[in-house]
Amino acid sequence: MIAEIGHFALVLALVVALAQASLPLYGAARANAPLVAVARPAAQMQFVLVLAAFLALVHAFVTSDFSVYAAAINSHSTMPLVYKIAGVWGNHEGSMVLWVLILALFGAAVATFGANLPPTLQARVLAVQAMISFGFLAFILFTSDPFARVFPPPPDGQGLNPILQDPGLASHPPVLYLGYVGFSMAFSFAIAALIEGRVDASWARWVRPWTLAAWCTLTLGIAMGSWWAYYTLGWGGFWFWDPVENASFMPWLAGTALLHSAIVVEKRDALKSWTVLLAIVTFSLSLIGTFLVRSGVLTSVHAFANSPARGIFILALLVIAIGGSLILYAVRAPNLAPGGLFAPISREGALMLNNLILASAAATVLVGTLYPLFLERIGGPKISVGAPFFNLTFVPLISPLLVAVPIGPLLGWKRADLAAALQRLWAAGAAAFLAGLVALYLHSGGPILAVFGLALAAWLFVGAFAELAARTNLGRAALGETLRRARHLPRSTYGAALAHAGLGIALAGIVGTTAWRVERIATMHPGEKVALAGYEVSLDDVAPANGSNYEGQRADMTVTRDGRLVARLTPQKRTFALSGADTAVTAIHTTGIADIYAALGDSDGQGGWTVRLYDNPLAPWIWLGAVVMAAGGILSLSDRRLRVGAPARRRLPESAATASGD
Amino acid sequence: MMRTILAMIAVLWMALGLAHAVTPQEMLADPALEARARAIGQGLRCLVCQNQSIDDSNADLAHDLRVLVRQRLMAGDSDAQVVQYIVERYGQFVLLKPPVEPATYLLWLSPGIVFLIGLVGAVAYVRKRQRDLGEVPPLTIEEQRHLAKLLKSDGER
Amino acid sequence: MAKRLVYIAPLLVFAAIAVFFFAGLGRDPAIVPSALIDKPAPKFNLPALIDGKPGLSSADLKGKPVLVNVFASWCVPCKEEHPILMDLAKEGVVLYGIDYKDKPEDARQLLAAMGDPYERIGADRDGSTGIDWGVYGVPETYVVDSTGTIRYKQVGPLDREAVEGVIRPLLSRLAK
Numbered sequence: 001m002i003a004e005i006g007h008f009a010l011v012l013a014l015v016v017a018l019a020q021a022s023l024p025l026y027g028a029a030r031a032n033a034p035l036v037a038v039a040r041p042a043a044q045m046q047f048v049l050v051l052a053a054f055l056a057l058v059h060a061f062v063t064s065d066f067s068v069y070a071a072a073i074n075s076h077s078t079m080p081l082v083y084k085i086a087g088v089w090g091n092h093e094g095s096m097v098l099w100v101l102i103l104a105l106f107g108a109a110v111a112t113f114g115a116n117l118p119p120t121l122q123a124r125v126l127a128v129q130a131m132i133s134f135g136f137l138a139f140i141l142f143t144s145d146p147f148a149r150v151f152p153p154p155p156d157g158q159g160l161n162p163i164l165q166d167p168g169l170a171s172h173p174p175v176l177y178l179g180y181v182g183f184s185m186a187f188s189f190a191i192a193a194l195i196e197g198r199v200d201a202s203w204a205r206w207v208r209p210w211t212l213a214a215w216c217t218l219t220l221g222i223a224m225g226s227w228w229a230y231y232t233l234g235w236g237g238f239w240f241w242d243p244v245e246n247a248s249f250m251p252w253l254a255g256t257a258l259l260h261s262a263i264v265v266e267k268r269d270a271l272k273s274w275t276v277l278l279a280i281v282t283f284s285l286s287l288i289g290t291f292l293v294r295s296g297v298l299t300s301v302h303a304f305a306n307s308p309a310r311g312i313f314i315l316a317l318l319v320i321a322i323g324g325s326l327i328l329y330a331v332r333a334p335n336l337a338p339g340g341l342f343a344p345i346s347r348e349g350a351l352m353l354n355n356l357i358l359a360s361a362a363a364t365v366l367v368g369t370l371y372p373l374f375l376e377r378i379g380g381p382k383i384s385v386g387a388p389f390f391n392l393t394f395v396p397l398i399s400p401l402l403v404a405v406p407i408g409p410l411l412g413w414k415r416a417d418l419a420a421a422l423q424r425l426w427a428a429g430a431a432a433f434l435a436g437l438v439a440l441y442l443h444s445g446g447p448i449l450a451v452f453g454l455a456l457a458a459w460l461f462v463g464a465f466a467e468l469a470a471r472t473n474l475g476r477a478a479l480g481e482t483l484r485r486a487r488h489l490p491r492s493t494y495g496a497a498l499a500h501a502g503l504g505i506a507l508a509g510i511v512g513t514t515a516w517r518v519e520r521i522a523t524m525h526p527g528e529k530v531a532l533a534g535y536e537v538s539l540d541d542v543a544p545a546n547g548s549n550y551e552g553q554r555a556d557m558t559v560t561r562d563g564r565l566v567a568r569l570t571p572q573k574r575t576f577a578l579s580g581a582d583t584a585v586t587a588i589h590t591t592g593i594a595d596i597y598a599a600l601g602d603s604d605g606q607g608g609w610t611v612r613l614y615d616n617p618l619a620p621w622i623w624l625g626a627v628v629m630a631a632g633g634i635l636s637l638s639d640r641r642l643r644v645g646a647p648a649r650r651r652l653p654e655s656a657a658t659a660s661g662d
Numbered sequence: 663m664m665r666t667i668l669a670m671i672a673v674l675w676m677a678l679g680l681a682h683a684v685t686p687q688e689m690l691a692d693p694a695l696e697a698r699a700r701a702i703g704q705g706l707r708c709l710v711c712q713n714q715s716i717d718d719s720n721a722d723l724a725h726d727l728r729v730l731v732r733q734r735l736m737a738g739d740s741d742a743q744v745v746q747y748i749v750e751r752y753g754q755f756v757l758l759k760p761p762v763e764p765a766t767y768l769l770w771l772s773p774g775i776v777f778l779i780g781l782v783g784a785v786a787y788v789r790k791r792q793r794d795l796g797e798v799p800p801l802t803i804e805e806q807r808h809l810a811k812l813l814k815s816d817g818e819r
Numbered sequence: 820m821a822k823r824l825v826y827i828a829p830l831l832v833f834a835a836i837a838v839f840f841f842a843g844l845g846r847d848p849a850i851v852p853s854a855l856i857d858k859p860a861p862k863f864n865l866p867a868l869i870d871g872k873p874g875l876s877s878a879d880l881k882g883k884p885v886l887v888n889v890f891a892s893w894c895v896p897c898k899e900e901h902p903i904l905m906d907l908a909k910e911g912v913v914l915y916g917i918d919y920k921d922k923p924e925d926a927r928q929l930l931a932a933m934g935d936p937y938e939r940i941g942a943d944r945d946g947s948t949g950i951d952w953g954v955y956g957v958p959e960t961y962v963v964d965s966t967g968t969i970r971y972k973q974v975g976p977l978d979r980e981a982v983e984g985v986i987r988p989l990l991s992r993l994a995k
Contacts, residue, residue: 297843330827368772393770723955751951
């Protein structure tokens with residue numbers, strides 16, 4: 001019964017989406033206020049309906065109702081409750097419902113909190129959002145219905161893939177989707193702007209909070225996925241350039257570029273048609289990613305089960321959404337009023353460089369991901385493009401940008417003095433030099449690139465605060481004045497500094513873990529000890545440890561340094577009855593600046609166990625850095641000025657600091 | 663040349679302890695040979711799990727190939743010969759780093775091409791704006807205020 | 820005019836991508852094509868699996884077109900394709916088997932239960948011959964012509980489509 005309600009709610013949502021997509025657009029074109037006013041309540045109602053459907057699906061999983069198709073395939077009565085809930089989105093059908101839920105959530109949010117938007121723009125934005133929802137609701141109802149009934153209902157479900165039964169899984173997809181799908185709002189704003197024929201500073205200001213919210217959550221979502229891989233897969237890797245990972249990374253790169261180019265539109269009324277294109281491209285990359293994951297066109301460890309019918313449907317959605325928007329762009333964008341002028345060395349120039357590099361990086365990842373498909377289809381050999389390609393191309397491309405990051409905010413608008421900006425970065429330069437020396441000293445046998453990498457990370461971290469120092473006249477005026485200025489600095493300035501600093505932290509983590517990881521693989525018997533990077537690790541015991549749906553072995557290990565106890569690690573190996581699959585539960589002890597990582601392998605049948613031990617320097621900083629980046633974004637999001645409608649004409653305070661305005 | 667250097671650096675970078683399904687029984691006694699085996703293994707795709715190197719994969723075939731790599735190394739093959747041995751049997755798909763050959767020139771050149779196109783576009787944009795608006799860019803806000811102050815102080819005299 | 824072209828470019832790029840996506844649908848990207856097509860079969864010499872039935876070596880591949888089928892008792896899809904193999908054998912197609920990474924007793928049990936379509940079977944206990952053939956999963960079937968050159972590889976179990984559409988026509992071409 002509840003499943004039928006859920007199904008019906010989806011159908012109703014489809015109808016509402018149709019109305020929301022058409023009536024307000026027509027109303028906006030004909031200045032028909034009542035039709036325009038349909039948009040807001042429709043968006044809110046759509047959210048309520050999709051939420052109801054989602055909850056109905058959760059209900060089916062939680063109550064182990066195996067007459068519901070999605071539950072029968074993906075759930076099992078012996079699973080712990082948390083995984084029954086997480087199982088809702090651990091499969092194709094359920095995750096699509098989550099997809100449209102987030103689409104509807106953003107629509108309802110703009111409807112409810114977007115009071116500062118002009119009604120016609122808001123109506124158009126919500127209409128475009130509804131078009132996307134309509135497409136995906138249709139996709140669900142026609143090809144991927146989770147509520148289909150299974151007769152006769154099986155006695156039990158097929159269970160969730162054991163590797164997915166993990167707290168990380170429970171949270172990674174919803175957070176990721178908030179970002180991934182959240183960029184739909186920037187897309188909708190872009191289309192609405194093209195329809196209106198106007199892109200200006202206010203548009204950039206209105207689109208910013210939604211783009212920023214999506215960016216923050218996508219940053220966290222990608223970091224969570226990476227962290228989950230790190231502690232789940234048993235070998236300490238955290239990024240594999242897998243097609244599905246790339247599918248989430250490309251929108252992140254484009255979204256970061258979008259955030260920065262929107263600043264230029266807002267402050268200088270320039271780069272308008274490029275920013276609109278970028279907004280379209282960012283979400284298009286999300287859509288392409290959705291296609292890649294669910295169509296079976298590329299192999300991936302992440303991919304959902306697929307069928308040709310689904311692939312064709314999504315491809316059709318892609319062609320309509322992306323093709324349609326790019327046609328609109330080709331027609332309307334040339335008519336957008338061109339904006340201000342600036343010299344190459346200026347804040348605008350730096351932001352253009354930012355966009356140039358990020359866009360090139362996103363394009364490189366896209367080419368690398370799609371090239372095997374392209375080559376095979378034109379009759380060439382079947383090749384594979386793996387991590388080595390991406391590491392060799394992405395890293396050199398992104399490095400100049402990382403060097404430029406602390407410099408950009410110190411440059412003035414229109415025309416800037418590069419030498420003065422560099423002078424302000426003396427502390428960052430010194431920090432980079434010191435960090436390089438430290439790296440060289442501690443890891444003299446390691447790769448030389450890692451030394452540069454750590455220096456770059458220090459440059460980024462210290463350099464992030466250089467703008468704050470400059471704007472508050474730190475060191476050049478009395479402390480009182482510095483503090484006073486600091487209080488008046490807008491939150492988005494702090495947010496940007498924090499985000500850039502977070503980037504430095506994450507870079508340090510990536511360099512440290514990749515370059516200086518120490519590994520020991522050994523067969524150990526209980527009682528034996530092994531040396532690892534200055535620690536001593538002993539295997540005390542291996543005993544059975546079973547759970548509600550698995551049998552396992554647990555190893556008790558002790559880590560000491562110079563005789564003092566550092567940690568107790570208990571890695572496990574689990575075999576799941578249902579699927580026969582093995583998973584490893586790794587044991588990680590973090591010291592804050594490194595991870596000691598242990599994974600239990602197979603028994604050799606004679607009392608010995610394969611044990612894999614790693615010391616991963618700076619590994620925790622990877623995810624710490626991502627969290628700091630997202631925190632910077634959230635800080636920016638809380639900036640009051642983002643809620644003001646048109647940029648308010650306010651008198652510039654006497655104390656406006658550098659030539660940059662803000 | 664630069665690419666070779668970068669490639670070597672990348673391989674060295676990755677060779678430092680990233681082998682994750684390798685078992686102690688497989689590992690060679692000679693650390694130099696074992697390091698070579700790891701480096702080669704990092705570059706070979708596991709055809710069963712796909713998207714994992716043979717060093718990372720638990721599959722039987724990955725194990726067999728890891729053993730094979732070490733056997734060939736012990737028999738005296740060079741790194742290139744070992745890789746060639748496997749490519750002869752499984753085709754180029756087994757290489758995680760796509761070979762640089764006419765079919766893949768476009769792939770390897772794409773970052774540079776895209777960047778250049780973007781650079782040309784950016785430069786063209788800036789130049790065109792300069793042409794459209796004439797040579798003198800309008801005053802910045804700072805300059806306007808400064809001018810206003812000057813005019814005001816002028817007027818006060 | 821150049822301006823218009825710049826604005827149309829993104830659309831053209833997407834159109835190209837969409838075309839390739841369409842072309843990629845319905846194909847299994849996990850299938851790895853054989854590197855040995857039109858090349859001589861690798862040299863090998865496998866011991867017999869069953870008393871009374873000869874083993875398999877590369878010398879046996881010359882003289883007539885044959886199917887070389889890689890199978891194992893632990894492989895589920897092998898059991899699915901087995902009836903097709905039996906039919907082919909009844910029609911007179913020469914089938915040679917390679918028992919891949921298998922326990923001989925288990926393989927013998929499988930053949931006793933489901934029938935034995937093979938004229939010769941080699942036991943590849945450690946899989947090294949399989950590696951020489953580029954085997955990466957079971958079952959796989961190779962069409963080898965009378966000179967011992969590999970002409971076609973079927974990845975996965977044989978189905979009616981593959982047999983009628985590819986293998987039979989190929990065998991009759993090779994027989995001439």
